[in-house]
Amino acid sequence: MTYINQATAQVARGRMDTGNRPLSPHLQVYRWQWTMALSIIHRATGIALAVGALLMVCWLVSVAQGAEAYASLNAFLSSWIGRLMLFGWTWSLLYHLANGIRHLAWDAGSGLELDAARTTGYAAAAFSVVATIALWAAVYTMTGAFS
Template sequence: MANDWNDTRPLSPHIMNWKWHVTMATSIFHRASGIALYLGTFVIVGWLIAITMGESAYETYAGIIGSPIGLLVQIGFTAAVMYHLANGIRHLFWDAGKGYAPGFANVTAWMTIIFAAVATAVVWAYILTSVVEF
């Protein structure tokens, strides 16, 4: 039966046939940051549970989350928050019908990525210099 099919419509293009561009990356990053936020919520819930379980449980959890890997997770969570926030604002403009021109979409895509990187760096520079005692 498959041999009898004579459909001349174009097939859906595979991802490898597309030229990589920044708006494609921002779409993928938005989905990835949403997943990171979902997973990061479990870290926050774990912190809240540790608080309710007493001082010993909290100190253990604080030791884990304060480890180098824990700090990396926190920095990644902060980056996901900042990126998802910036790209969400970008999507709000799209919902209003603004910003669809390819050149402008590319500019706002780069602005979103740069904002997320700079905002994450500023937040963690503040935390590491003002809040954390070494």
């Protein structure tokens, strides 16, 4: 039996050394694909949301601390940089949520076919963008601007 490389041969024969394992994924040998981008964005938004969780705790603490702390956090979040960060986190959250549901469906064994994976991928990405814009538009319409 011939194998494409030494590592594969070792795996097949059940004699793999820990130092010579095939690395996965070999990004450089794959043609760039939409589903790859979605997967990487899922991880990137997850990291962004970890930072966003810090803000959530800051917000909870500011409510507990009193009106003054709440007002100063609000002042920062209402600045253009604060709004930009909130907008980014809104999109990250909605993307991670939609794509996370896609992951849960895969774990349940459905949607794994190429066509389905591509379609649900487009749907998750489209949803996150549309829902983010719709949410912010609704907020600005309701409150004018938030202060």
